[in-house]
Amino acid sequence: MRSGLKLLSTLLVAVTLVAGPVAVGVALAQEPMQAGQNPTGQDPTADAVNEELLFKHESTIRGVVSIPDKRAGNLIQPQGREYRAFHERWLPWIAAVVILGMIVVLAAFLLIKGRMKSPRSAEKIKRYNVLERFTHWMTAACFIVLALSGLNYIFGKRLLMPLIGPDAFGTASQLAKYSHVYLAWPFMLGILLMLALWVKDNIPNRVDWAWLKAGGGVLGGHAHAGRFNAGQKVIFWMVIGFGLAMGFTGIALLFPFTLAGIHGMQLMQVVHASIGALFIAGIILHIYTGTVGIEGSFAAMGKGEVDLAWARAHHDLWVEEQQAKAAGGAHLGHPQPAE
């Protein structure tokens, strides 16, 4: 009897051990599988998903190193992808829209409104002294080279290289890079000189608000102005602000890891390039108003003196001030034959 019970219990245990897993397996197989679920219960893409999440949440994925240079521990820098996307995808479009947009707007304005006419007289009045003109032209000459070499950085490989070939483009780009780095210094000096020379005449005041409301005379009526009108003051502060920002970010890029790390340098380059595009557009506007846009305005920086009637039309308050200083308008200018 005892041996019979023992045999029965042994058989029961054996059946349980064999049939149990089979029954559970059949039951699991009959359950409807959820979408995307692996039959083994593992998620084969889990590691990749985690990696992507890691890239999104960490700006730098670092290891631990015992050597003095801790930069060697930087394994992956996902933030660099955003920088690359900006540099390769967004920046060319932003620069093209801003710069070409300005050219199109000015061309349309010129076609519709034409050049702004100015009265003429036989007298001249000194507008800028030699130091002011020297400062302007030094900064301007440097800006032209800096702008062209900067544009080569954005558009060169897309527009210039297909035209002149990789060898010529490589040589030209290297020369452009040298000129960009070296001419940045006289440019920065020019910005500081401009600030020192013209800041006192560029403090905003109530006259500027009236000038803006009158659209600088374009919308009709006479717009009063001192030595610099509101439009010129905007250009001045743009040049000073952008110039200082370009100088600071440029120096940070010239000396890697001195003022900023890799993230900081990428940010500096984004700021440098974005401001550069806006700066070029702003200077195109400045060149337009100083040459084609307003008749007689180029003489101010070209010769240092302007027609007295021109000055009265565009900077009447400044002329009055100069006349008061000279104690009589007759001493201000010297008669010149009308051109």
Added chain:
Amino acid sequence: MKPFVVAVVAAVAIALGASVLLGAVQELAYQKFQTSAVRLSSPGTNLVGLKWNGDPTPADITEMTRDKAEEERLDAKGS
């Protein structure tokens, strides 16, 4: 016209001065961006030299170091 010419000449002069100063102060890209994790193999079989001064002399080259260099060259070729 004269201020313009003087301004351009001054800009070029300052740029040349900047090039000299930057040449003295700046490090080249391969120096600035290098890390100290570079493996240089054993002294005597590379450009470091036995004295680690970057100036290997012919006297540094012994039969042992020559054999080791040859072995490393073959290994590199094989891999």
